[in-house]
Amino acid sequence: MExxxxxxxxxxxxxxxxxxxxxxxxxxEVRRGExxxxxxxxxxxxxxxxxxxTTLLTPTEGQGFVAGFDVARxxxxxxxxxxxxxxxxxxxxxxxxxENIDIYGEFFGLSRRERRERGHRLLKLVGLSExxxxxxxxYSGGMRRRLEIARGLIHSPEVLFLDEPTIGLDPQSRxxxxxxxxxxxxxxxxxxSLTTHYMDEAESLCDRIAIVDGGKIIALDTPIGLxxxxxxxxxxxxxxxxxxxxxxxxLRPMPYLxxxxxxxxxxxxxxxxxxxxxxxxxLEAVDAAGDRVTSITVQxxxxxxxxxxxxxxTLRDEPAKKxxxxxxxxxxxxx
Amino acid sequence: MLGLKFLAIMRRDLKKLTRNPITLMxxxxxxxxxxxxxxxxxxxxxxxxxxxxxxxxxxIYARRIVEQLLALQAGPKTVDVTxxxxxxxxxxxxxxGHYKGVVVIPAGFSHAVAEGRIAQIGLFTDNVDAISSGxxxxxxxxxxxxxxxSFVTAREPKLNEISLRPSWLFPxxxxxxxxxxxxxxxxxxxxxxxxxxxxxxxDKFLGVTECYLVTPLSRWDIAGGVLASGVTVxxxxxxxxxxxxxxxxxxxxxGGLVALxxxxxxxxxxxxxxxxxxFALLGRAGHPRLVGTFSGFLxxxxxxxxxxxxxxxxxxxxxxxxxxYNPETHSVSAIKSILFKGADFAAVxxxxxxxxxxxxxxxxxxxxxxxxxx
Numbered sequence: 093m094e095x096x097x098x099x100x101x102x103x104x105x106x107x108x109x110x111x112x113x114x115x116x117x118x119x120x121e122v123r124r125g126e127x128x129x130x131x132x133x134x135x136x137x138x139x140x141x142x143x144x145x146t147t148l149l150t151p152t153e154g155q156g157f158v159a160g161f162d163v164a165r166x167x168x169x170x171x172x173x174x175x176x177x178x179x180x181x182x183x184x185x186x187x188x189x190x191e192n193i194d195i196y197g198e199f200f201g202l203s204r205r206e207r208r209e210r211g212h213r214l215l216k217l218v219g220l221s222e223x224x225x226x227x228x229x230x231y232s233g234g235m236r237r238r239l240e241i242a243r244g245l246i247h248s249p250e251v252l253f254l255d256e257p258t259i260g261l262d263p264q265s266r267x268x269x270x271x272x273x274x275x276x277x278x279x280x281x282x283x284x285s286l287t288t289h290y291m292d293e294a295e296s297l298c299d300r301i302a303i304v305d306g307g308k309i310i311a312l313d314t315p316i317g318l319x320x321x322x323x324x325x326x327x328x329x330x331x332x333x334x335x336x337x338x339x340x341x342x343l344r345p346m347p348y349l350x351x352x353x354x355x356x357x358x359x360x361x362x363x364x365x366x367x368x369x370x371x372x373x374x375l376e377a378v379d380a381a382g383d384r385v386t387s388i389t390v391q392x393x394x395x396x397x398x399x400x401x402x403x404x405x406t407l408r409d410e411p412a413k414k415x416x417x418x419x420x421x422x423x424x425x426x427x
Numbered sequence: 428m429l430g431l432k433f434l435a436i437m438r439r440d441l442k443k444l445t446r447n448p449i450t451l452m453x454x455x456x457x458x459x460x461x462x463x464x465x466x467x468x469x470x471x472x473x474x475x476x477x478x479x480x481x482x483x484x485x486x487i488y489a490r491r492i493v494e495q496l497l498a499l500q501a502g503p504k505t506v507d508v509t510x511x512x513x514x515x516x517x518x519x520x521x522x523x524g525h526y527k528g529v530v531v532i533p534a535g536f537s538h539a540v541a542e543g544r545i546a547q548i549g550l551f552t553d554n555v556d557a558i559s560s561g562x563x564x565x566x567x568x569x570x571x572x573x574x575x576x577s578f579v580t581a582r583e584p585k586l587n588e589i590s591l592r593p594s595w596l597f598p599x600x601x602x603x604x605x606x607x608x609x610x611x612x613x614x615x616x617x618x619x620x621x622x623x624x625x626x627x628x629x630d631k632f633l634g635v636t637e638c639y640l641v642t643p644l645s646r647w648d649i650a651g652g653v654l655a656s657g658v659t660v661x662x663x664x665x666x667x668x669x670x671x672x673x674x675x676x677x678x679x680x681x682g683g684l685v686a687l688x689x690x691x692x693x694x695x696x697x698x699x700x701x702x703x704x705x706f707a708l709l710g711r712a713g714h715p716r717l718v719g720t721f722s723g724f725l726x727x728x729x730x731x732x733x734x735x736x737x738x739x740x741x742x743x744x745x746x747x748x749x750x751x752y753n754p755e756t757h758s759v760s761a762i763k764s765i766l767f768k769g770a771d772f773a774a775v776x777x778x779x780x781x782x783x784x785x786x787x788x789x790x791x792x793x794x795x796x797x798x799x800x801x
Contacts, residue, residue, distance in 0.1 A: 146641045168643055176641040180634035186443040198435035199642040227446075243638075 099124045099251050099283035100145060104154035107140050114140040116307040117154065122300075124250075127277055127284040129298030131291070133403055137307040138287045139179065142255050145285070146176050159250045172200065175244035179255040179287075181236045183243065185229040189220050192228060193243050200247035207246070214242035218272060234265025241272060251283045252276075258293060266293070273297055291395040301395075305403045315395055322401045324350040324363030325393045328370065331359045333384040342381055346373060358386070367392075432644055436652020437659070440626060444660050450621050454664040458614040459671055465606060465736065473562045476527045478506045479517040486537020492548065495570030496530065505566055518551055528552040528563040600767050604676040607669065608762035609735020612755045614668040615694060616729065618661030619702040620722045624709045627653050628718050646799040654702055654793070661698040666691060669766075681769035689765050689772065696782045697758040703789035704754070707796050729755045734763075757781045 100122035107115040115137045122128040130138040143149040145156050147167040156163040159173035183192050190211065197207035215221045218238040228236060237257060244252060254273075258266040270293065276282055277297075288294050294301050295315045302312040311318055319325050332339050336358045343352045343362065348370035355361040364370040367390040378385050444450060482493060499505045509526070511517040517529045531549035539546035550567055552560040630636045639649060669690065673679060680687050705725070709718050732739070732746055733755035739747060750756045761778035764770035772779075 148637065148640055168645075171641055171643045174641065176638065178634065178637045178641075180637070182633075182635045182638040184439065184443065184635065186446045187439065191439075191442060195435050195439045196638075196642070198438075199432060199639070199644050199648075201432065201643070240638075 097124055098122065098157070099126065099159060100128070100285060101157040102141075102145075102154065103156075105141065105144060105151055105156050106153035107137075107144055107149060108152045114307055115144070118304075118307070118309055120302055120309060120312060122283060122285065124283050125281050126299045127273070127286060127297055129294040129301040130285065130287045130304055131289065131294050131301050131399065132304035133289065136304045136403075138304045139255055140307075141304070142253050142285065142287055145170075146174055146253055147171055172247075173250045175247070175249035175252040177237075177240050177244045177252070177254045177257055179259060181233065181240065183228045183231075183236050183240050186227065188225050188227055189215065189231070189239050190224040192239060193246055196243045197246040202247060210246055210248070211242075214245055215239075217275070218242045219268070232265070234261050234268060237261060237265065237269055238272060241269070245276075245282075249282065251285065253285045253287075255287045256289070257286070258288070258290065266290075270297060291399060295395045303399060303402050311398075311402050318395065318398050319393050322393055322398050324365060326364045326367030326370070327391045327393065328362040328364055328367055328374070329355070329359065329387075329389045329391070330362060330374065330378075330385065331357070331387045332378055333358065333386050335381075335383060336360055339378055339381060339383055342377060343374060346370075346377065348373065364390075432648040433651035433655060436639075436644070436649055437655040440622070440653060440656030441659065443626070444622055444656070451660070451664065454614060454618045454621055454661070455667050455671070457617060458610040458668055459675070461610060461613060463675075473559060474504045476506050476559050476563060477509065477525065478563065479509050479511045479520060479526050479529045481511050481514045481517050481529060481531045483514075483534040484532050484536040484538075486541075488537040488540040488546070489532045490537075491573070492530075492532055492536075492570050495573055496566070499566055499570075505562065521551055521553060524553070526553075527559045530567060598681065598767070600678075601676070604672075604678045605763075605767075606735065607672040607676065607678070608759045608766060609730065609733060610672055611665050611669050611694065611762055612697065612733060612735065612758045613726070613730055614665045615661055615698050615758070616701055616726055616755070618664045619657060619698060619705050620718065622660040623653055623657030623702040624705040624712075625715060625718050625722075626657075627706070627710060628712045629715045631713065632715055640799060646794070646797055649799070650706070650794060650797045654699070654706065654790075657702040658695060658698045661702065662691070662695050665694045665698065669694075678766075680766055682765055682771075683769075686765045686769060689775070690762060693758060693761050693765070693775075693779065693782065696779070696786055697754065700754055700782055700786035700789050703786065703793040707789055707792035710793065710796055711798060729753055732756065733759045735759045754782060754785045757785075 098121050100120075102118050102120055105115060105118040106113065118137075118141060120128075130141060132138045140149065144151050145158055145163055147163050147170050150164055158170045161169040161173065163170050183189075187195070193211040193214065194207050197211060202210070212221070212224075215224045218241060220235060220239055220242070223231070223235065228239065231239065241254075241257070257273075258269050261269065273284065273286075274297070277284065284297075286294070286297060298315065300312065300314050301318060302309045303318070304310070311321060313321065330339075336354060340352045340354060340360055343349060343360075348364050348366050350363045350365060353361050362370070362374075371388065371390060374388070375385055478496070480493060480496065482489060496506060496508055500508050511520075511529075514529075514531055517526075517531075520526050521529050529549075529551040531551070533547065533549065536546050536548065548567065548571060550564065552563050554560045627636070680690065682689070705718075705722075708725075709721055712718055732742065732750040732753055734750065735755070739750045739756060742750060757778040761775040761782070764775050764778075768774075
């Protein structure tokens with residue numbers, strides 16, 4: 093893969109805050125036009141990765157390249173090529189929707205004409221044309237988020253970074269944001285880096301997903317590829333009429349099946365690497381044993397199952413942030 | 428557009444401020460309220476001090492003393508005189524706090540004066556209130572001196588040549604009007620906090636600044652825009668306060684248009700210096716609470732020693748030294764000279780030079796302390 097075809101590249105990217113390593117030797121590449129997801133539990137380090145790539149934090153070690161520019165050496169060039177939608181809602185409440193976009197365009201040196209043309213097109217794209225002259229203070233959370241996506245696109249960035257774009261939004265607003273990102277993906281060559289911990293969001297939007305935990309990338313592939321990494325990716329729920337124990341003993345050595353467990357009553361839970369081939373065999377075997385299948389279902393592993401497989405079930409407490417003894421939470425140390 | 432991006436930040440800030448009229452009103456009205464309250468609580472000279480006169484002598488010199496006190500009541504209204512015949516009751520009333528002092532003119536006072544003997548007047552004052560007590564002593568000494576001088580004059584005519592005829596170098600300025608420079612400076616200080624650093628820290632607290640830091644805006648664009656909007660708002664508010672203050676106190680700018688332009692110039696320099704100072708001190712604060720806490724403190728330590736209320740010369744040496752390096756002292760001094768004395772540039776160039784140097788140092792410190800990362 094030629095570097096020119098890459099929108100993002102990291103080489104041993106590392107960030108330490110004192111003795112705490114938030115991001116540890118992270119390496120990944122994102123092709124131009126790709127939608128790339130960073131998935132991880134709270135405190136995994138994904139926002140820190142994005143903050144380094146968007147020049148908000150300086151890497152402690154390693155390098156990050158965005159649109160071909162080194163984030164540490166050429167931050168200004170990087171900023172000209174990126175659009176960023178931070179996790180917090182950052183539109184100005186005291187300005188109208190249009191003013192938010194117009195002034196933001198000025199930050200990038202766009203002419204009045206460019207701002208007008210692009211701004212109105214983007215407001216239409218995000219469905220806010222009618223409300224563009226209203227103060228943002230009157231917008232819902234979903235509307236603000238859509239406005240911020242439009243704002244982040246005003247200068248036609250090569251790479252768009254979205255950090256938890258749907259956090260705190262109702263299902264309708266989430267769907268609206270997803271549709272918007274889908275439209276962007278289809279209608280432009282833009283590269284999108286999406287940070288999220290919503291599995292359905294990552295699965296539905298991302299071409300590839302990196303699962304981040306403890307500051308490291310622990311798995312990186314397409315959603316399908318990630319699922320196939322987990323042994324026994326298909327789950328089969330079987331219920332028989334007479335003797336589940338005998339059926340379980342009989343099924344255990346059969347090919348395609350990785351595990352067979354009792355699941356209460358006459359039910360069995362099986363895992364398989366290939367559920368489609370395993371089911372006819374199971375039906376034949378139960379019939380041959382003189383029993384009868386009362387129900388059988390096969391279910392593919394969800395991305396959430398994959399996520400739990402890689403990151404475990406342990407709850408994550410983020411490391412305690414340093415708070416100044418002198419001024420309390422007024423001036424927390426950055427992390 | 429290169430190099431002018433700070434105008435976008437300025438435009439944004441000005442729009443935000445104009446949509447928060449309560450903030451602008453507070454910047455203008457609060458110093459005016461201070462003017463009214465301070466002007467009416469401190470006052471320049473004390474007035475209406477309740478005094479009892481116990482006149483046990485009806486002779487000519489006793490009457491003259493009483494006339495002097497009544498003249499103080501009718502003229503500058505320093506005292507409110509009440510007569511009482513019983514000295515014991517008069518002193519009890521003073522002890523109870525109903526009166527600030529009791530003047531006792533004993534029997535035989537006029538006779539003693541006429542004979543050239545030592546004649547004494549008794550003064551019982553509420554000395555817990557030292558300022559009132561001192562004022563009463565001074566008033567009575569003045570009254571007694573009149574009697575004494577008149578008496579001495581008859582025997583030693585040469586002393587008659589000594590007389591005090593006060594004359595003013597500048598047009599009359601009453602106490603309320605004399606507070607206007609201080610109130611303008613207070614408006615500048617409040618404006619510099621409400622528009623500049625407070626906006627920045629609030630945006631930082633809300634996470635809004637994050638979306639600026641990922642744009643090509645340089646630190647100069649961001650800091651310059653915040654300062655430019657702050658200077659604009661603060662200067663307009665301070666000029667408005669100037670005119671409102673003159674309107675309330677029925678005053679005028681003594682030096683005409685040139686003086687007015689100089690005043691506006693001083694307001695702009697002072698605003699820029701104070702905005703840069705608050706930015707340098709509080710620009711890295713992570714919570715608006717810090718700005719609120721420090722702003723009250725800074726206002727007190729800068730405003731009261733500025734000479735806006737009491738003359739700097741009367742301060743103890745250490746406070747006088749502090750006042751000398753206090754930018755508000757020089758702002759007050761320059762505004763006072765131009766506004767009331769019609770002073771020309773030469774008369775205030777020292778103050779202006781100090782304010783310019785202060786502004787330059789604070790701009791450097793503000794730019795050094797400003798961080799363009801999270």
